[in-house]
Amino acid sequence: MxxxxxxxxxxxxxxxxxxxxxxxxxxxxxxxxxxxxxxxxxxxxxxxxxxxxxxxxxxLRGQNLLRPGEDIFVGLSNYIDIAQDSTFRQTALNSVVITLGCVLVAMVLGIVLALLLDRPFFGRGVARTMLITPFLVMPVATSVLWSVALLNPTYGLFNWVLGVFGIEAVDWTSTYPIIAILMALVWQWTPFMMLLVLAGLQAQAKDVLEAASVDGAGPWRVFRSITLPHLRRYIELGVLLGVIYVVNTFDQIYLMTAGGPGTASANLPFYIYQRAFLGFDIGQAAAMGVVVVIATIIVASAALRLIFRSFEVKE
CATH class of the missing domain: 1.20.5 (Single alpha-helices involved in coiled-coils or other helix-helix interfaces)
Structure with a gap:
């Protein structure tokens, strides 16, 4: 070598x-x-x-606190039972309607309010503080405010306004329970969406907007072609966080409608509460909880993948 x-x-x-x-x-x-x-x-x-x-x-167990001697291993029997439970399917549909309705309406209102607050005007700081306030109110206080002060069929503010126009009073929480819940949720979550979108607007390069204006682009064209694509990641993040939190709504449903009439306005967390603490069926309540967690993880993972993909795209 x-x-x-x-x-x-x-x-x-x-x-x-x-x-x-x-x-x-x-x-x-x-x-x-x-x-x-x-x-x-x-x-x-x-x-x-x-x-x-x-x-x-x-x-995986058939545990019911009313029958303590029957605590046995049942395998997937609880999951089969809830798959055949029509009330579970109805509350799952209610959860989807309440969650998507709240998040989408709150996001649209948040974008509108953020666009208004992004413009300089006298008293903007006071207006911003007042618009943020609903998000700082506790959910229990929000529920009492809406059910008693605003939507009460006898002395609620909404029915007083309807009476001014000669419209008969409406028992909102009984006749339109999901709409009543959505009103309270949208009022509470709109400031959160507004703050996220406002942060995105203030992070936008002003020279790009000025260049578009010089080139003759109108306000709507600038918003659609420049501002809205820039806000995409902020909107996606707001929708993701809103879905994760709103799908677990319990306070408004418990205090405003108690899931009623019947189970017309109950969502999955409230129905799980009923099965566990009113029906004492621990096994089925636990199976429902596992299903909700798995579904939330799937939705959150898909949304996070979309958000990360938007961050990889160069503006």
Whole structure:
């Protein structure tokens, strides 16, 4: 073997040892950075994943607190029962209607209000503060405000306004329960959507808008071709967060309509509450909870994929 060949082999060995040492240092550096986060990660797993595993275990058992002696393993029987439960399908449809109705209407109103607040005018700070206030009100207070002060059939503000025009009073929470709930939810969530869209508007490059105006583009053309594509990621993020939170709505339904009449305005969280704490059927309630969590994860994962894809697109 020639001297040059030996030198090349020795050089490759040294390069391999150096590369291994760099990888070892890189791993050690990575663990040094991630180390302080491990307690938080462990805590998160304990308080989120362990209860979910316990819920799955309960969902596989036929446990009913009224019949404590019948706590047996039933496998997927609870899931089959809820698939055949017409009330579960109705409350699932109600959840979709309430969630999409609230998020879409709140987003449209939020975009309109954000466009108005993005323009300078006297008292803009006061107007912005007042428009944000509904999002800061507790859901329980929101429910009482809407059911008692605004939608009450006897002395509610809405019926007083209808009476001025000679229209007969309406019992909103009994006649139109889902619409009544949507009113309260949209009032509460519109400020959140407005803030997200307003942040996107203020992050938009003003020179691009000025250049479009100089080129003769009108306000609607500028909004449709420049502003709206820029706001896409903010709108998608608002819709995603809104869906995740609104699908778990409980306070407004419990306090405004109690899920009624019958189960006409009940959503999945309220129906799960009824099965667990009024029907004492722990097994079926746990199975419903597992189904809701899995469905939420699927929707959130699909939405997050769309959001990440929009971030990869260059403006």
């Amino acid at each position: 020639s001297t040059s060949t030996i030198d090349r082999l020795e050089s490759s060995r040294r390069a391999a040892r150096a590369s291994a040492a760099e990888r070892s240092i890189s791993k050690a550096e990575g663990w040094r950075r991630r180390g302080p986060l491990l307690p938080a990660l462990i805590f998160t797993v304990i308080v989120t994943q362990l209860p979910f595993l316990v819920t799955i275990w309960y969902s």
